[in-house]
Amino acid sequence: MKPKGKKLPASYYASHDVNFLAKDLLGKFLCTHIDGIYTCGKIVETEAYRGPDDKAAHSYNNRRTPRTEVMYRKGGVAYIYFCYGIHHMMNVVTAPQDHPHAVLIRALEPAEGIDAMAERRKMEASDIRLTKGPGALCVALGLTKDRTGTSLYKTSTSIWIENRGINYDDSEICAGKRIGIDNAGDAVDWPWRYFVKGSKYVSAKRGC
DNA sequence: TGTCGGATCAGCT
């Protein structure tokens, strides 16, 4: 599948600054080519998880388990895991090897393959909730936990992120507390959730 | 081997 925009290279994901990347990923396009179906959406909401220091992250205190192992790899792979018995969550692993940082993709604005998304979601294509929320967008794009570890930059990959020339200014971005991490001590209050101001596709507007 | 809690969503009120 030929990207419409410019596929982000391995070097993009190498930054140590996971908060910079979480913000910078807004306006980029997350695309998948799974089961022969091409789908693509603009990223409008992310959260940063900064590995060892961040009590809300699975890799807090450098915890290593078979599940979190992929977070320790070199940036530029997908970390997809299963939660609440129902939902999958899509994260982008960042930073060099052994720095377990990741950006959770929380919401997209559907761009291409909208009919396929609707079919996977068993919803009308016009439904605003198609890719609103991390569990929802994984279904829409066909992502499941067995894709975890997939490279986002290799030419043959089934999951990648494109730059199509959209860059948001700080004044167009909101930062707020992260969602659903009530048990994470001080980290609960860190404003590491970023979203595009005014987007209908953002999962929760709080913090702006 | 068993228990407990979780980075949620949709549908109904």
Added chain:
DNA sequence: GCTGATCCGACAC
């Protein structure tokens, strides 16, 4: 707004 669905991973025993 509230609630039920539903199951895997981590850790204690």
